[in-house]
Amino acid sequence: MQGKQGKMLGFLLVLAAVVLLAPFVRAQAAGKLSVVEIDYEAETLTVSSSSGDSYLYFSDSKMKNWECAYGTFSGTQYVLDISWVKKTKDYVLTLKGDKSDEVLSVTLPVQNKYLKVKYNCINESFEAEGNENRALYWRKADSTNWKLVDSTTVNEMRRLYAKGAALYLRTGQEKGSSTSFGARPSKEVKVSLSKQAAAPSLSMKTPGILTVNDKQEYQVEGADPKDWEKVEGKTLDLKKVATTAFTTYGSSARDTNVYVRVAATEKKLPSASAVITVRAQEAADEDIIPSFKNSNTLELKIEERKEDDTVTREKPSSKNPYEYTIVAADATLAEDAEWKTITSDTVLISKEKAPKGSTIYVRKAGRLESKLVYQPESMAWDYTVGEYPAESTVNPGDGPSVGVEQVDEVKVVDGKVSLIKMDGRKPAHLEFKITVTNFDTDVSKITCGGKNLEFTTTKTGTDVINVSITDTTAYEEAVKTRDTEQPVLITLKNGEVIKDKVTLTILRGASVKTEAAFKVTHRIAANQTDKYKFTVVPGLKIEMDTSDASQRQKTAISKITFQGDELVKGTMWSETVDSSGNYVVTIEESAFEAAFYKQDTKLETSYPIIIEMDNGQQVKSGVSVKLYEDAAVTSDQNIIAIYEGVGLDGLGGGSSEEDKVTPVIQVKLAFAKDGISVSKITWNGTVFKTAVLGGSKEITIPLSNQDLKELRLPDGVTSLTKPVVFELSNGSLVSTSFWLTLNK
Numbered sequence: 001m002q003g004k005q006g007k008m009l010g011f012l013l014v015l016a017a018v019v020l021l022a023p024f025v026r027a028q029a030a031g032k033l034s035v036v037e038i039d040y041e042a043e044t045l046t047v048s049s050s051s052g053d054s055y056l057y058f059s060d061s062k063m064k065n066w067e068c069a070y071g072t073f074s075g076t077q078y079v080l081d082i083s084w085v086k087k088t089k090d091y092v093l094t095l096k097g098d099k100s101d102e103v104l105s106v107t108l109p110v111q112n113k114y115l116k117v118k119y120n121c122i123n124e125s126f127e128a129e130g131n132e133n134r135a136l137y138w139r140k141a142d143s144t145n146w147k148l149v150d151s152t153t154v155n156e157m158r159r160l161y162a163k164g165a166a167l168y169l170r171t172g173q174e175k176g177s178s179t180s181f182g183a184r185p186s187k188e189v190k191v192s193l194s195k196q197a198a199a200p201s202l203s204m205k206t207p208g209i210l211t212v213n214d215k216q217e218y219q220v221e222g223a224d225p226k227d228w229e230k231v232e233g234k235t236l237d238l239k240k241v242a243t244t245a246f247t248t249y250g251s252s253a254r255d256t257n258v259y260v261r262v263a264a265t266e267k268k269l270p271s272a273s274a275v276i277t278v279r280a281q282e283a284a285d286e287d288i289i290p291s292f293k294n295s296n297t298l299e300l301k302i303e304e305r306k307e308d309d310t311v312t313r314e315k316p317s318s319k320n321p322y323e324y325t326i327v328a329a330d331a332t333l334a335e336d337a338e339w340k341t342i343t344s345d346t347v348l349i350s351k352e353k354a355p356k357g358s359t360i361y362v363r364k365a366g367r368l369e370s371k372l373v374y375q376p377e378s379m380a381w382d383y384t385v386g387e388y389p390a391e392s393t394v395n396p397g398d399g400p401s402v403g404v405e406q407v408d409e410v411k412v413v414d415g416k417v418s419l420i421k422m423d424g425r426k427p428a429h430l431e432f433k434i435t436v437t438n439f440d441t442d443v444s445k446i447t448c449g450g451k452n453l454e455f456t457t458t459k460t461g462t463d464v465i466n467v468s469i470t471d472t473t474a475y476e477e478a479v480k481t482r483d484t485e486q487p488v489l490i491t492l493k494n495g496e497v498i499k500d501k502v503t504l505t506i507l508r509g510a511s512v513k514t515e516a517a518f519k520v521t522h523r524i525a526a527n528q529t530d531k532y533k534f535t536v537v538p539g540l541k542i543e544m545d546t547s548d549a550s551q552r553q554k555t556a557i558s559k560i561t562f563q564g565d566e567l568v569k570g571t572m573w574s575e576t577v578d579s580s581g582n583y584v585v586t587i588e589e590s591a592f593e594a595a596f597y598k599q600d601t602k603l604e605t606s607y608p609i610i611i612e613m614d615n616g617q618q619v620k621s622g623v624s625v626k627l628y629e630d631a632a633v634t635s636d637q638n639i640i641a642i643y644e645g646v647g648l649d650g651l652g653g654g655s656s657e658e659d660k661v662t663p664v665i666q667v668k669l670a671f672a673k674d675g676i677s678v679s680k681i682t683w684n685g686t687v688f689k690t691a692v693l694g695g696s697k698e699i700t701i702p703l704s705n706q707d708l709k710e711l712r713l714p715d716g717v718t719s720l721t722k723p724v725v726f727e728l729s730n731g732s733l734v735s736t737s738f739w740l741t742l743n744k
Helices: 002-029 152-159 473-478 589-597 705-709
Strands: 035-040 045-050 056-059 076-080 089-098 103-106 116-120 125-129 138-139 165-171 189-193 205-208 209-211 216-220 235-237 256-264 274-276 290-294 297-301 305-307 310-313 322-327 339-341 344-348 361-365 369-370 373-375 381-384 393-396 409-413 416-422 430-435 443-448 454-460 466-472 486-492 502-507 514-521 531-537 540-545 547-555 557-562 565-567 574-579 583-588 609-611 623-630 631-635 640-642 665-671 679-685 698-703 719-729 739-743
Touching: 035 089, 035 297, 035 557, 116 189, 116 466, 125 138, 152 189, 235 574, 235 583, 256 705, 297 719, 339 589, 373 416, 393 409, 393 416, 409 430, 409 739, 416 430, 416 540, 443 454, 443 466, 473 502, 502 540, 514 531, 514 547, 557 589, 565 589, 574 631, 583 589, 589 739, 679 698
Parallel strands: 274 373, 416 502, 514 623, 640 739
Antiparallel strands: 035 045, 045 076, 056 089, 089 103, 116 125, 138 165, 165 189, 205 209, 209 235, 216 256, 256 274, 290 297, 297 344, 305 310, 322 339, 322 361, 361 381, 369 373, 393 430, 409 416, 430 466, 443 486, 454 466, 486 502, 531 583, 540 547, 557 565, 557 609, 574 583, 609 623, 631 665, 665 698, 679 719, 719 739
């Protein structure tokens, strides 16, 4: 037993000695290969030999078949082509040398095929999934140059926005080494960068206020290119955005661009940018001229300014507008103050709007130089309003000269000049005078009830204007109110408006109480027994009633005319006074007799009876008359001319006795009624002896040449035109239809 144990102990000691000595033997006797670099871009594997190998052999993981690589080691290294190795899975490549006795095993990793990449258009960055925490590289589709995706990539992408591009991305390789086999570049992923949309079409309905929408964003020149502000609301106030263009920014105010684009979405690039230029704010004008145009109007002059022949400041116009605002004495200019546009070189502002102590600010209005170039309003010139000149005063005129009838009244009542005139007549001595202060001006317009009053003026020096109202017809026709004070508005040529200082009262005129239309048939004097009545309401006079000082006198009828002839009072017309003080007028039928003997009188046509009052008023409406006759007379000639004692003989034709024909005048009468005949024919009182006929509705009467020869002119008369008068059997007359002229 002891013998066996001794043998076993001896074996173990020998085995231990062999184990301890083995590494030293191998290190001295064997060489090996090691990995220097695996370059997956170049698709090469570089190995190094420590045993002086000349040839390199390679096989797969099974090491059944070995192939000698082309060529020999260069020094201690050999570069092996690995492009033939498939990338779809891990591949174990085994290597040995012709001297090295140790096999080198290298695992070439599978290519990453799970990479996904998209371009986030909002962040302007590539976002990757499955990239195994490796860096991304990109290239354009038509390029082989791979670039690292880093902080500079965004600028390169922006250069591609305008046209769009097809891009390829992958993770970069990790080169293999003696300590790590590294990693291949991933598969390439295509990313399409779509062309960005065109810049949005923008407009400014109000200069300085840009119309936008909430899908847009803006950036002010000078900001970080990546910093864009989201639009809030439907408008963008360039005054608040482009602050560097305004003098509030300091003396370095400058033209400033504002960029607006449609904001990006994750999948859609931002649009191209529209560029709005805000011009630098201009300084305030310093030579605007303030002055008082009149007692209640301030005038500002903004005239064209020139240096030599060059216009350095254009006057205000619709293309070059200015604007102003007024701030009360105890207030300051508010940011949201309301400004009024100025488009002419003269601005008139009333005392009511700009009282003493208020401040007026004037500036050049903001305007569009083009669709997207905005010139903001200039800095404002300011002026504090001082004391206005005294208002003009109005007093009665000097009145008519001695001996001239005063038919109008001018006096002062309750501090106002009261003008009083009668209805229906032209004013006479309706005069007053205006005294102006510090102005040489005249009257431009006088109105009452919105209607113009006609007037004339003369001046005493430069401060007194003598006014005479000459016609109030337009007012009287438009305004029927009478006996009531109405305010008169006076406008001077310097713009001053004088109100509440003059009144006009039109006294009630006479009128016909109830309209009347009379029909008068021509009859012989013995039958003219009809009477025609109407009532006239009297008007008022300037003079006061002596029996009642609170009442004015009433006008009276002075005459009545018809067809240009005055009717005789007492024979042709008369009047009585009714219980209301109105005049009841009675017109005799004979009053219209003369009208039937006028050549221009037309039957069945309305003619007015004109009533003239003792104040000169003529009442021309209210009473009318139509004239009638019981027969209509017609002839080949409704007026004939013959010579005294010759009759119709001189009207024959031909030169020989055989050719002479005695002319005949045929007169036709058409009766208005049945059973009427002609009983007499006369001319200027001479009765014709011609036989007359009757008994039918229409008859023809040949005028006797012998009767015509016997007609005679009054002494001293060489020619006379009178109607041929037909007296009818019913006592009526026909005198307007047939006329005869008798010459000496």
